[in-house]
Amino acid sequence: MNHKELIAKLSERNNVSKSEAEMLLDTFVATLKTQLLDGKAVGFQSFGSFEVRKKEDRLSVHPATQIRTLIPPKLVLNFKQSTILKDKLNAIKQ
Amino acid sequence: MSKDKISSQEMVEQIAAKLSVSKRVAEEFLKSLFAEIEETLLKGEAVKIKNLGTFKLQWNEPRKSVNVQTGEVITIEGYNKVTFTPDSELKEAVNEPYSHLEPVELDGQEIPSFEIEKPDSIPAEPLRNLNEQASEIRDILSEINALSASKTAENSALIDNTPDIPDYDLVLIDEEEPTIEENKSEIEEPEATPQPEIIEQSQYTEKESEKPYSSANDDEVKIDEPAEEPKVSVTTLVPAQLPLRKKRKGLRIIIGLFITVLIITGGVYIAYFSSSCLRCWIEYDLLSETNRQKISDFKSSFTGWFTGSNTFEKSDSTKVEGSQKITLPEKVTEPEIATEPEQTIDETSVTTEETDSFDIVFKNRRNYSEFLGEEAISDGMRLTNIAQHYYGKKEFWVYIYEANQDNIVHPDRITPGTVVRIPKVDRRLIDKKDPRCLQKAKELHDLYVGKK
Numbered sequence: 001m002n003h004k005e006l007i008a009k010l011s012e013r014n015n016v017s018k019s020e021a022e023m024l025l026d027t028f029v030a031t032l033k034t035q036l037l038d039g040k041a042v043g044f045q046s047f048g049s050f051e052v053r054k055k056e057d058r059l060s061v062h063p064a065t066q067i068r069t070l071i072p073p074k075l076v077l078n079f080k081q082s083t084i085l086k087d088k089l090n091a092i093k094q
Numbered sequence: 095m096s097k098d099k100i101s102s103q104e105m106v107e108q109i110a111a112k113l114s115v116s117k118r119v120a121e122e123f124l125k126s127l128f129a130e131i132e133e134t135l136l137k138g139e140a141v142k143i144k145n146l147g148t149f150k151l152q153w154n155e156p157r158k159s160v161n162v163q164t165g166e167v168i169t170i171e172g173y174n175k176v177t178f179t180p181d182s183e184l185k186e187a188v189n190e191p192y193s194h195l196e197p198v199e200l201d202g203q204e205i206p207s208f209e210i211e212k213p214d215s216i217p218a219e220p221l222r223n224l225n226e227q228a229s230e231i232r233d234i235l236s237e238i239n240a241l242s243a244s245k246t247a248e249n250s251a252l253i254d255n256t257p258d259i260p261d262y263d264l265v266l267i268d269e270e271e272p273t274i275e276e277n278k279s280e281i282e283e284p285e286a287t288p289q290p291e292i293i294e295q296s297q298y299t300e301k302e303s304e305k306p307y308s309s310a311n312d313d314e315v316k317i318d319e320p321a322e323e324p325k326v327s328v329t330t331l332v333p334a335q336l337p338l339r340k341k342r343k344g345l346r347i348i349i350g351l352f353i354t355v356l357i358i359t360g361g362v363y364i365a366y367f368s369s370s371c372l373r374c375w376i377e378y379d380l381l382s383e384t385n386r387q388k389i390s391d392f393k394s395s396f397t398g399w400f401t402g403s404n405t406f407e408k409s410d411s412t413k414v415e416g417s418q419k420i421t422l423p424e425k426v427t428e429p430e431i432a433t434e435p436e437q438t439i440d441e442t443s444v445t446t447e448e449t450d451s452f453d454i455v456f457k458n459r460r461n462y463s464e465f466l467g468e469e470a471i472s473d474g475m476r477l478t479n480i481a482q483h484y485y486g487k488k489e490f491w492v493y494i495y496e497a498n499q500d501n502i503v504h505p506d507r508i509t510p511g512t513v514v515r516i517p518k519v520d521r522r523l524i525d526k527k528d529p530r531c532l533q534k535a536k537e538l539h540d541l542y543v544g545k546k
Contacts, residue, residue, distance in 0.1 A: 001134045001139050001140065001141050001142065002142050003142060003143060003144040006130065006131075006134075006141060006142075006143065009130050009134075010123070010126055010127060010130060013126040013129075013130065014119075014122055014123055014126050016123075021123075023113065024109070024113065024115075024120070024123045025127070025143070025144075026144075026145075027109050027112050027113055028105070028109055028123070028124065028127070029143060029144070029145050029146045030112075030145075031105060031108050031109055031112065032105070032146070033145070033146075033184060033187065035100055035105075036188060037187060037188065037190075039098075040098045040099070040100050041098070041099045041100065042099070042100045042105060043099050043100070043101060043102070044102045044105070044124070044128060045101075045102055046102075046125075046128055047128040047131070047132075048176065048178075049099070050178075052188050059200070067199055068199070068200040069197045069198065069199050069200065070197060070198040070199075070200055071197050072192060072195030072196065072197065072198075073192055073195070074189050074192050074195075075188050075189045075190075075191060075192060076185075076188070076189070077147075077178075077180040077184060077185060077188045078178075079149075079176070079177070079178030081175060081176040085132065085176060086173065086174070086175070088132065089132075089135070089136065089151070089173075089174035089175075089176070090173050090174055
């Protein structure tokens with residue numbers, strides 16, 4: 001499902017126009033982004049949490065060429081599903 | 095988590111504020127959003143949100159694991175997991191603080207060179223062996239140098255100890271002079287011919303020149319030979335070791351200089367002390383051997399000093415008398431020395447400072463002003479033990495007793511708890527190698543122990 005399809009579905013659910021739904025979704029994404037860039041984690045109880053995590057620098061050795069490479073530290077956006085979502089998914093699957 | 099966590103409620107508030115819509119609308123919207131994503135995921139589809147990323151549902155297969163505590167094998171059942179892959183834009187935006195960093199290859203260049211080295215390592219082994227040999231040779235050379243150093247020390251010791259063997263001294267000097275010449279020739283030859291092969295030849299000539307020299311002379315030089323020969327064999331083994339040669343050259347120069355300095359000092363020593371010290375030594379010798387009677391006189395006066403008089407003032411005066419008695423025969427012996435002037439030159443180094451000053455030191459009343467330390471006498475502790483500890487010989491306990499006569503009534507009956515001061519005695523009096531010191535100490539011992 002792509003962005004457009006999602007907007008269409010959301011407009012149906014909330015009885016709002018597609019443009020309004022798009023605006024809402026965009027604002028949601030923008031807000032989420034600013035919060036994450038601030039270094040804050042954002043959690044949604046029924047869904048999961050978004051968090052920026054730091055990966056420390058490390059030495060990696062290429063197994064074939066034995067070239068050792070220093071991988072610099074980096075920040076990664078991490079999503080963790082909530083237990084509610086997990087249970088739901090598993091219940092349906094079974 | 096140290097980071098601030100923002101709840102969905104706060105998110106709703108922010109969205110509502112931005113779009114100027116009611117919170118309820120925003121909340122409803124978010125709920126519908128998550129519900130929609132969930133439903134779509136359950137259909138087996140991925141949800142892609144612009145500028146955010148993609149949500150996918152991932153099925154994790156059941157797998158076996160072991161309970162760490164019990165060792166039981168347990169199976170983790172399969173489960174669904176929502177994975178989120180952030181949009182590349184968002185990913186970059188998040189990683190902005192570290193975006194300037196790039197992976198660095200640390201030793202990328204070393205690895206190819208390492209692979210090239212591997213075939214080379216086999217022919218390199220002989221080289222390594224050579225290096226090991228060189229280091230071994232260096233070690234041997236240093237040992238030889240140490241040996242030669244000790245040898246020179248022995249020579250110097252011989253010069254000092256020559257009093258015991260008077261004739262030997264002159265012979266020693268005769269021997270040493272050719273060795274210096276030998277050393278000089280050794281030094282000069284390598285300098286003229288710096289090429290290793292020629293050095294080898296010169297080395298052989300040295301060896302040849304050494305052999306007749308050593309056979310011609312006596313034991314002293316034979317000590318040189320074993321030390322010298324390993325050097326030659328070592329250098330012939332590795333003729334290309336030029337730095338080693340240089341090292342040896344320098345050492346030879348040093349050794350040669352050392353020997354010359356030794357001879358000069360020895361000569362000065364002989365010339366300086368020949369006149370004065372020998373006389374004193376002979377005086378003592380004659381005194382002890384020929385004029386026994388005088389000594390017995392001295393002894394009697396000495397014992398009289400302690401037995402006859404309790405006060406020190408009186409003993410001092412008697413002591414002066416004793417010393418006068420000794421000086422009288424000394425004057426008598428002086429002409430005898432004059433008749434034997436040649437002998438004085440031979441026996442020059444026989445006499446030392448210790449011999450002439452010994453009697454004077456002993457005769458002078460020992461006033462103990464300096465002390466090495468104090469010892470509290472405990473039960474079973476004896477002055478001899480203390481003397482053994484401080485002076486290295488138990489016989490010298492008499493000096494400790496002398497210094498503590500105020501406290502100690504009798505040396506064999508010291509009350510425990512008495513603090514004994516250990517005097518600093520003139521080194522010439524407590525020379526444990528000198529039989530005369532022991533004799534004097536024994537005299538004092540008889541004196542003090544006999545006095546009851």
